[in-house]
Amino acid sequence: MNSSKKWQHICLAFAVAFTLNLSAQVQSQVAVTTGPSMTEVKVDRATVMLVDGNDLVVKTEDGRLVHFANVSESARATVDGQQLGIHDLKPGMILERTITTTTTPQLITTVKSVTGTVWNVNPPDSVILTLEDGTNQAFKIPSGQKFNIDGEMVDAFGLRKGMKVTATKIVEEPQDMVEQHKEITGTNPLPPDPPADGPLLVVLVLAPDPAPADSAAPAQAPAAAPAPDPPAALPKTASPLPLVGLIGGFAVLLGAGLRGLRMRA
Numbered sequence: 001m002n003s004s005k006k007w008q009h010i011c012l013a014f015a016v017a018f019t020l021n022l023s024a025q026v027q028s029q030v031a032v033t034t035g036p037s038m039t040e041v042k043v044d045r046a047t048v049m050l051v052d053g054n055d056l057v058v059k060t061e062d063g064r065l066v067h068f069a070n071v072s073e074s075a076r077a078t079v080d081g082q083q084l085g086i087h088d089l090k091p092g093m094i095l096e097r098t099i100t101t102t103t104t105p106q107l108i109t110t111v112k113s114v115t116g117t118v119w120n121v122n123p124p125d126s127v128i129l130t131l132e133d134g135t136n137q138a139f140k141i142p143s144g145q146k147f148n149i150d151g152e153m154v155d156a157f158g159l160r161k162g163m164k165v166t167a168t169k170i171v172e173e174p175q176d177m178v179e180q181h182k183e184i185t186g187t188n189p190l191p192p193d194p195p196a197d198g199p200l201l202v203v204l205v206l207a208p209d210p211a212p213a214d215s216a217a218p219a220q221a222p223a224a225a226p227a228p229d230p231p232a233a234l235p236k237t238a239s240p241l242p243l244v245g246l247i248g249g250f251a252v253l254l255g256a257g258l259r260g261l262r263m264r265a
Contacts, residue, residue: 027112039102042098042099077095077186078184078185094189098182105174105175148165
């Protein structure tokens with residue numbers, strides 16, 4: 001067995017035998033940087049088609065049938081101002097689900113530092129340090145890791161047994177914090193419209209005319225005038241004497257006029 005493999009086995013043995021609580025020996029600091037949040041609102045509408053126990057079938061606006069199985073008893077929908085459960089839903093109700101998603105970007109920076117004396121090093125993979133409490137701890141060396149030795153920064157190949165070193169590891173991890181808020185509202189179905197070709201019944205109520213103050217009974221409409229009788233024929237026993245008398249009177253007046261003219265002449 002060559003010396004390289006020998007030291008690898010030794011490092012592994014120390015890593016198993018001297019595993020310590022890193023919180024007591026390794027100093028760790030975490031900083032969180034938050035960016036501006038973005039909010040997205042999605043609204044889905046559907047009509048209740050069937051409620052069977054805790055199963056719900058709805059029809060979406062694009063005509064798809066969606067089946068929700070085993071809806072929780074605690075699920076609530078606000079329909080016309082009332083809180084309704086799964087058993088209160090009726091076919092024809094229109095449900096509206098509003099999902100508000102808020103996404104906040106974060107950058108989590110973790111800084112870990114450890115100080116100890118080099119007990120053994122296997123560059124560039126691992127190093128065993130004797131910590132301040134006298135115990136040994138094996139550490140895996142990250143790629144590109146630098147060690148501070150009396151103010152001078154060296155890599156794993158610059159480490160020697162007995163050197164007192166301080167190592168700092170900085171890890172930046174971006175992640176998104178996502179929060180969702182769901183709200184379900186709804187409305188009862190509207191009453192159906194009458195058929196387009198069906199008859200409509202219109203009732204018109206007219207108020208009666210007010211009766212006169214001094215009349216106890218309402219005024220009656222005047223009776224229709226009777227049709228005129230045909231003209232009666234003159235009786236055959238009529239006498240011509242009035243006509244004779246009229247002609248005689250006219251002759252007397254004429255004679256008186258002529259007499260007056262002669263006297264003037």
